[in-house]
Amino acid sequence: MSADLLHAATDMATPTLEMRGIDKRFPGVIALENVDLVLQPGKVHALMGENGAGKSTLIKIMAGVYEKDAGAIRIQGREADIKSPRDSLRQGIKVVFQEIALISEFTVAENIFLEGYPTGRGGGIDWKKIRADSAALFKRIGFDVDPSARTGSLPVSQQQMVEIARALAHEAKVVVMDEPTSSLTPNEVALLFTVIRRLTTLGIAVVYVSHKLDEVFEIADTVTVLRDGRHISTRPIGEHTNETLIQDMIGRRIDNLFPRQRTAAGTKxxxxxxxxxxxxxxxxxxxxxxxxxxxxxxxxxxxxxxxxxxxxxxxxxxxxxxxxxxxxxxxxxxxxxxxxxxxxxxxxxxxxxxxxxxxxxxxxxxxxxxxxxxxxxxxxxxxxxxxxxxxxxxxxxxxxxxxxxxxxxxxxxxxxxxxxxxxxxxxxxxxxxxxxxxxxxxxxxxxxxxxxxxxxxxxxxxxxxxxxxxxxxxxxxxxxxxxxxxxxxxxxxxxxxxxxxxxxxx
The missing domain is CATH 3.40.50.300 (P-loop containing nucleotide triphosphate hydrolases)
Known part of the structure; x- marks a missing residue:
């Protein structure tokens, strides 16, 4: 085996992100207790659980919004200390929250390079390069968005693509998508899934947070379930059925998701x-x-x-x-x-x-x-x-x-x-x-x-x-x-x- 192939095989064997034994407490509440999450490069890892299970807290620790109280974080095998959103982005983690965090009055290109604009010879912002680099990023993810468009005028699906392009601009190793389809049409969901699969071909680990079981079965390789702030299971999606996934999430079976106790309606x-x-x-x-x-x-x-x-x-x-x-x-x-x-x-x-x-x-x-x-x-x-x-x-x-x-x-x-x-x-x-x-x-x-x-x-x-x-x-x-x-x-x-x-x- 050549040195290059050996290096590539070693990289693929090393998790992109490891979170081990993560604890987080708030006054009167244990939000996370001894939680593990391991992400592999080029894979989609679903994170699931009921409201209050700890998903958002774990994501915010990744994003640098919260600091962990205990546990360890490793990025590509190296210890990482994430104390702020800037730290998180610098370490190659990009979180696309449900409420998209873009400046609506800025152009697409301005939002993509918000953390640092390329400059020209005279020290001024190189607007031509920003637009060209933005177009190149959209080409990489296989989605066409006008870099000169005002971001606030775009539909939610295209604003998500701007966030993903920002991730690529920062050479992200991990992209976290929090309930990304809550405001999308079926066609837009299909396009998003195409882009997610494109990200995995680039070796990026994708964390997919959703309550929608059908989406998780379609897009995820692995699923981790949290319940009451604790790690319940991590399994390949192929080992799950709807019933087993629901049971892991809520701790009980749901025999009939759509219970029907009533008789036929009257004529009034x-x-x-x-x-x-x-x-x-x-x-x-x-x-x-x-x-x-x-x-x-x-x-x-x-x-x-x-x-x-x-x-x-x-x-x-x-x-x-x-x-x-x-x-x-x-x-x-x-x-x-x-x-x-x-x-x-x-x-x-x-x-x-x-x-x-x-x-x-x-x-x-x-x-x-x-x-x-x-x-x-x-x-x-x-x-x-x-x-x-x-x-x-x-x-x-x-x-x-x-x-x-x-x-x-x-x-x-x-x-x-x-x-x-x-x-x-x-x-x-x-x-x-x-x-x-x-x-x-x-x-x-x-x-x-x-x-x-x-x-x-x-x-x-x-x-x-x-x-x-x-x-x-x-x-x-x-x-x-x-x-x-x-x-x-x-x-x-x-x-x-x-x-x-x-x-x-x-």
Whole structure:
């Protein structure tokens, strides 16, 4: 064997990154305890676990956001000390967080070389070289982005490519992708996977963090599962099934991810939408939702699901059409009237549009019902907290107490609080927009059971989702949108993936 081949074989045998015995504690919380993670060059390593399992903490230690309390980190066999994001980048680790950290007003090329611009002979920035080098980086990953484009004008999928190009500019050995497909269309997901595979051919180790099992089985070589801050398993993906992976993640089997306890819906129309149009996107949409059913809306990105959801509850103004809740017309068209008539929205973006992050659980839960607890202009806090506690018990919301800040709860429990908020109002119709976005598989099964239960108790549930399994698993009828229009409504029995996608493409 030649010296070059021997050197190459040795390099491939040496892990790109080793994290051994990692501990991290916060006041009153053990976030990580004796956790190991070993990444091999040119491989995709999935990191999985429920919300609160420790994934984000481990990633932030890699990124230099947090410092480990104990343990060792080695990069290509050498001890590494990561105390800051600059240290992490200098050591060849690039984390692409879910909230992309680019300067929107800068061009693509400016963002790529943000940490150090090439200069010309006179000491000034060599703009021509920056653009040329950026184009060369995009060519390496097989994706075409205009280096002169303003970054904020790009879709999320292309902004991710800018982050990956930044990684290559810094000669990254490890690229971490945190929930990278949460805002992507199926076509964009396919392109991302092509780019990830291109990175592995360059010898880069990719860490892939996702709650989506189908994606992990498609893209990963190896999967590590964390639970409650501890390492549970590391196995080749080929040794796993859906069931074994879920069991490792949550510590129990889920025999039926989409539980169905309710009987068939009745004939009573709870929500009637006729000829609805908005200035933003919706065009002449008409449908009815019956009490006791789940009506699922599907569409590709930009189809208008979220815009329809907001228009139905009075949040976005309409230009034509009518909305009636239990026979009463939503007029004037505003959220106050909608809530009074018995319709509520579980928003897609719970962090910015749903939750009051600094307020405790009980105030977030009772927010829409404060009037019912008022006496002589003052809130009867004892009655308020008693009512909230009933919902915490009913939906098994995991919280240390009613005074816990909502931001400290897992995504699934935050979602349960928001559902409780609306049920406390005594709704007839609830609109849920992407109810399981950013929620782990264990919490998903609980949210699915809760949606089934709400319909079983007589509510009309209008569910907007981009997840085909959720749609086919939960919905009694399926409505499909394309470019702001309703293109099909089909029964549960008639709905197939092919029919739904054909209608979604229009």
């Amino acid at each position: 129309v709870a929500l009637s939408v006729q000829g609805l149009s908005t200035a933003k996107k919706i065009r002449d949409v008409s449908f009815e939702a019956r009490a006791g059913e789940v009506l699922g809306f599907f569409g590709l990105m930009g189809a208008g699901r979220t815009e329809l959801a907001k228009a139905i509850v009075g949040y976005d103004p309409i230009t034509a059409g009518t909305i009636a809740i239990d026979g009463s017309v939503l007029a004037p068209h505003d959220t106050r009237t909608g809530v009074r008539l018995g319709i509520g929205l579980l928003t897609e973006d719970r962090k910015t549009e749903g939750l009051m992050a600094e307020l405790p659980v009980y105030q977030n839960t009772s927010l829409a019902s404060l009037g019912t607890f008022a006496r002589m202009g003052f809130i009867d806090t004892a009655r308020e907290r008693k009512a909230v506690q009933e919902y915490v018990d009913r939906f098994r919301i995991k919280t240390p107490g009613l005074f816990q800040q909502i931001k400290n709860l897992s995504g699934g429990n935050q979602q349960k609080v928001l559902i409780s908020r609306w049920l406390m109002r005594g709704l007839k119709v609830i609109v849920v927009d992407e109810p399981t976005r950013g929620i782990d598989v264990g919490a998903k099964s609980e949210i699915f059971a809760l949606i089934d239960r709400l319909a079983g108790e007589g509510l009309a549930v209008v569910m907007m989702t981009s997840e085909m399994p959720e749609l086919l698993g939960l919905a009694d009828r399926v409505a499909v949108m394309c470019e702001g229009r309703l293109t099909a409504i089909m029964s549960r029995e008639d709905a197939t993936q092919e029919k739904i996608l054909n209608a979604a493409i229009g």
